[in-house]
Structures are given as structure tokens and as C-alpha cells.
Amino acid sequence: MSGFGNNQAVALEDFIQAVQSQLDTAQTRMSLKAQNDKLPLTFAIRDIAMDLKAHVELADGEVRIRPAQPQDKDTTVLRIGFTAITKPMIEENAIQLAVDDDQDVSLDSLGDDLAPDERRRLEGIGVRTVAKLEEMRRRGLAGSVGRITRLPVDKLESVLSRATRPMVDDVSSESDNSGSSELRQRLRVRGRNLLRDGVPPRVAIGGREVGVVQASDDLILLEPGPDQFAGQMSLEYDPRARTEVWFDQSQLSSFGMAGADMTRPGNGGTQ
Incomplete structure (x- = not known):
């Protein structure tokens, strides 16, 4: 409520929210005291009413209030009441x-x-x-x-x-023939945020898209082309938040780095 201290107008909902926040804090303190001090909770705040003498302003479709000074005239008295509601009332009216x-x-x-x-x-x-x-x-x-x-x-x-945005911690290669006569090399990418709404990010290596064989939130399995086992890998759900990493699995050796060294968030442009 810094605006009140400077005698500046604040939005009405900000004032109500600030009072509500402090009431929540008071309620939490009473509950913790009862639990930690092993004291019975013999009282509680149920209803609060306040009269606020203030100037009411309307700016850009928003109601704002400014506290009145002792010498001010033509002020408005706002009567605000807070009352208790039950959990079923909250569940009935709130989005879960x-x-x-x-x-x-x-x-x-x-x-x-x-x-x-x-x-x-x-x-x-x-x-x-x-x-x-x-x-x-x-x-x-x-x-x-x-x-x-x-x-x-x-x-x-x-x-x-x-x-x-996708975060990459490690890139490694693996072999998989899946029961067929053809041996395929794949890339295993470990990290975070590798699945959003059930869909993996778009992955490209060297500017060409790579097929995603399997995906979970912390792992995606890629099937790159023969020339896509080294270079710059980019992962993105949104061009505004692209992640780019450099890796080298061209020798099919186990190669991994810490995410801080490997991951570079992009800004949608070339890095």
C-alpha cells in the first residue's frame, strides 16, 4: 500500500486485496500458534467492517481511491465489510x-x-x-x-x-535395430520441459528437422540423418523461446555435458 503512504490514488481492488492478504496472514498465524504452542483456538475473526474516508476517482475505466486528509472536504465514506464463507461455498463458486x-x-x-x-x-x-x-x-x-x-x-x-522452454542436460547416442536387419543410430536427449500438452518440441540439427521417435517430459529419442550426429541442435515450442545446444556424437561415443554448459536459450533468432 505504498500509494497510500504517498497520498496517491490506488486501485480499489488493490486495496481490498491488500486487506485480504493481511487477514490471511493473521489467520495463518493464529492457526500456527494453536498447533505449535498446543493451545486451543478459542477465538477467530469472522467478520470485519471498516469505514474508509477517501476521494474516489475514475481513470481509464478503473475506480481508484485516495485517502482523505484531515482538512479535506467533499470526501466519500466507503463502507467495506469482510465476512466468513465456508469451504463448500468456495468450491461451488470457484474454478478448481x-x-x-x-x-x-x-x-x-x-x-x-x-x-x-x-x-x-x-x-x-x-x-x-x-x-x-x-x-x-x-x-x-x-x-x-x-x-x-x-x-x-x-x-x-x-x-x-x-x-x-526445453532444457537440455545431456545428449548421447545409442544403437537400435528394433529386431530388423538394419542397425540404426539414434540420439537420446535428456533434460526438462521436453513435453508440453503431450507434444514434444520441434527439433532441428544443422537447420534440418529431426524426427522424434519417443518423448517424455525428461527424455526424447531422435532419429537423425547420417550427417546430424554433430553440430547445433535447436528445440522450440515457440520461436520466442528457442533452446540451442552444441554437441558431437559423430564418433558414437558417450558424450554428455552439464546443462549449464550445454544449454543456451535462444531468442528466436540465429545465435
């Missing part, structure tokens, strides 16, 4: 999304892709991980997320593309 996995990538890991204020807006609607943001996009809710958080949809799409 998967619970966050503790091992999932936090939005904080996106670095400069999202400003701190933008991350706070997403966290304010329960989106704290990359997987949750991807789930909402997959369910066609990106537009709603954009409107609620005032983040452009194209920025959300761009952030997701970079956050979920």
Missing part, C-alpha cells in the same frame, strides 16, 4: 485448479521477466508457480488473468514461453 507442487518452479525464478509488482498481482489471485500459470493458460483463462492483474496477455504468453 490443481494444488501447487512444492517442487514446482516459483515465479521468483523468472527474474526480470516479471517485475515484483507484477508477481504480487499474480500471487494475489493464487498464481505462485510457473505450473499454475501454465495451467490457467491451458484452460483458456489467460485473458481473465490478464484483466484481473492488469498484465497484457501477450506478456504472460511470452513469460510462459521462456519459463517452459
Whole structure:
């Protein structure tokens, strides 16, 4: 609520969200105290009402409020009430999304892709991980997320593309005749994000596409041409977030590098 401290107008929903966030924190503290101190939870906050004396402004279709000073006149009194609701009421009216996995990538890991204020807006609607943001996009809710958080949809799409781009940790070769008389050499690529919505990324070596024989989230098996066992490999779901790696399996030797040395995120252009 830095805007209030500077006597600047803030969006009404930001004010309500800030109050709600602090109420959530207070509730969590009471619950933890009851659990850790072995004390009975003898009270709880059920309803809260507040009167806010403020100036109400309308800018670009958004209601904004600015706290009134003691000497101000012609101010508006906003009466805001928070009341308790039950879990069945929440489940009846809310869209069911998967619970966050503790091992999932936090939005904080996106670095400069999202400003701190933008991350706070997403966290304010329960989106704290990359997987949750991807789930909402997959369910066609990106537009709603954009409107609620005032983040452009194209920025959300761009952030997701970079956050979920293919990552390569190791490239090795293997032989496979699959019961036929012809011995084939294949490339085994290990990494992360190698499957999106059940579809592997587009893979090219030396600028030519390579067929994907098998794919999972952490492994893809490629069937390259005779001249595609060394060079630059590119993997992409979206040209804005391409991953490029250099490798050499031309001697069919076991060859692998750490992902930090091997993987270079592309920007959609030639690197």
C-alpha cells in the first residue's frame, strides 16, 4: 500500500486485496500458534467492517481511491465489510485448479521477466508457480488473468514461453535395430520441459528437422540423418523461446555435458 503512504490514488481492488492478504496472514498465524504452542483456538475473526474516508476517482475505466486528509472536504465514506464463507461455498463458486507442487518452479525464478509488482498481482489471485500459470493458460483463462492483474496477455504468453522452454542436460547416442536387419543410430536427449500438452518440441540439427521417435517430459529419442550426429541442435515450442545446444556424437561415443554448459536459450533468432 505504498500509494497510500504517498497520498496517491490506488486501485480499489488493490486495496481490498491488500486487506485480504493481511487477514490471511493473521489467520495463518493464529492457526500456527494453536498447533505449535498446543493451545486451543478459542477465538477467530469472522467478520470485519471498516469505514474508509477517501476521494474516489475514475481513470481509464478503473475506480481508484485516495485517502482523505484531515482538512479535506467533499470526501466519500466507503463502507467495506469482510465476512466468513465456508469451504463448500468456495468450491461451488470457484474454478478448481490443481494444488501447487512444492517442487514446482516459483515465479521468483523468472527474474526480470516479471517485475515484483507484477508477481504480487499474480500471487494475489493464487498464481505462485510457473505450473499454475501454465495451467490457467491451458484452460483458456489467460485473458481473465490478464484483466484481473492488469498484465497484457501477450506478456504472460511470452513469460510462459521462456519459463517452459526445453532444457537440455545431456545428449548421447545409442544403437537400435528394433529386431530388423538394419542397425540404426539414434540420439537420446535428456533434460526438462521436453513435453508440453503431450507434444514434444520441434527439433532441428544443422537447420534440418529431426524426427522424434519417443518423448517424455525428461527424455526424447531422435532419429537423425547420417550427417546430424554433430553440430547445433535447436528445440522450440515457440520461436520466442528457442533452446540451442552444441554437441558431437559423430564418433558414437558417450558424450554428455552439464546443462549449464550445454544449454543456451535462444531468442528466436540465429545465435
